[in-house]
Amino acid sequence: SKLVVATHNPGKLREIGDLLAAFDVTPVSAGDLGLPEPVEDGKTFIANAEIKALAAARGANMAALSDDSGFALAALDGAPGIFSARWAGPTKDFSLAMQKVEDELRKAGAMTPEQRRARFICALTLAWPDGHVESFEGTVEGTAIWPPRGDKGFGYDPVFQPDGYEVTFAEMAPEEKHAMSHRADAFRQLIDACFDKK
Ligand code: ITT
Numbered sequence: 001s002k003l004v005v006a007t008h009n010p011g012k013l014r015e016i017g018d019l020l021a022a023f024d025v026t027p028v029s030a031g032d033l034g035l036p037e038p039v040e041d042g043k044t045f046i047a048n049a050e051i052k053a054l055a056a057a058r059g060a061n062m063a064a065l066s067d068d069s070g071f072a073l074a075a076l077d078g079a080p081g082i083f084s085a086r087w088a089g090p091t092k093d094f095s096l097a098m099q100k101v102e103d104e105l106r107k108a109g110a111m112t113p114e115q116r117r118a119r120f121i122c123a124l125t126l127a128w129p130d131g132h133v134e135s136f137e138g139t140v141e142g143t144a145i146w147p148p149r150g151d152k153g154f155g156y157d158p159v160f161q162p163d164g165y166e167v168t169f170a171e172m173a174p175e176e177k178h179a180m181s182h183r184a185d186a187f188r189q190l191i192d193a194c195f196d197k198k
Pocket residue numbers: 006007008009012040052067068069070071084085094120153154155156157169181183
């Protein structure tokens with residue numbers, strides 16, 4: 001069966017495609033279907049994931065999967081959180097967003113690893129054209145490091161070192177990140193609840 005992947009973020013699309021590879025669904029991207037991006041005015045990751053998945057499911061008249069995710073720093077009360085994409089500015093430059101993370105952590109006096117606790121959050125929503133939704137949230141815990149390291153992955157990956165690893169997400173092979181990421185955590189829950197194995 002076909003599934004619309006309701007994202008315009010190429011990094012996410014690649015990871016969701018990898019994570020879906022073992023299942024009996026053919027992903028089609030929202031961008032390729034020419035679906036517009038809805039306004040994400042929810043106050044939580046799940047609220048925004050539901051807005052995106054429902055808009056795509058209704059627009060395409062097919063089941064749709066969305067991902068609303070972000071980076072959260074304990075020392076900044078969870079910022080950037082649901083505003084993670086916006087910290088990169090209109091040019092979507094994540095070297096800028098990572099610099100802003102570092103500047104804000106310094107301003108907050110957060111210099112030790114204990115003060116630099118960070119987590120990624122991923123909300124996934126599967127939605128159907130009739131308005132039914134199933135949502136799941138996954139997380140991964142770690143530390144915000146500086147300077148950025150690695151050139152794989154996307155977004156804030158170069159400044160995130162997951163607990164128990166000496167490498168950042170951007171230094172990991174994709175399979176390694178997929179085995180333990182916030183997205184993988186949310187996916188495991190969704191797959192258990194909604195998908196049949198091939
Ligand atoms: P769509 O809404 O089209 O899916 P977006 O990039 O606007 O794309 P979000 O509003 O969910 O999506 O923003 C999430 C941001 O959080 C994203 O732009 C990344 O910078 C960051 N992010 C999410 N998952 C990440 C990951 O696995 N690694 C690094 N950064 C991640």
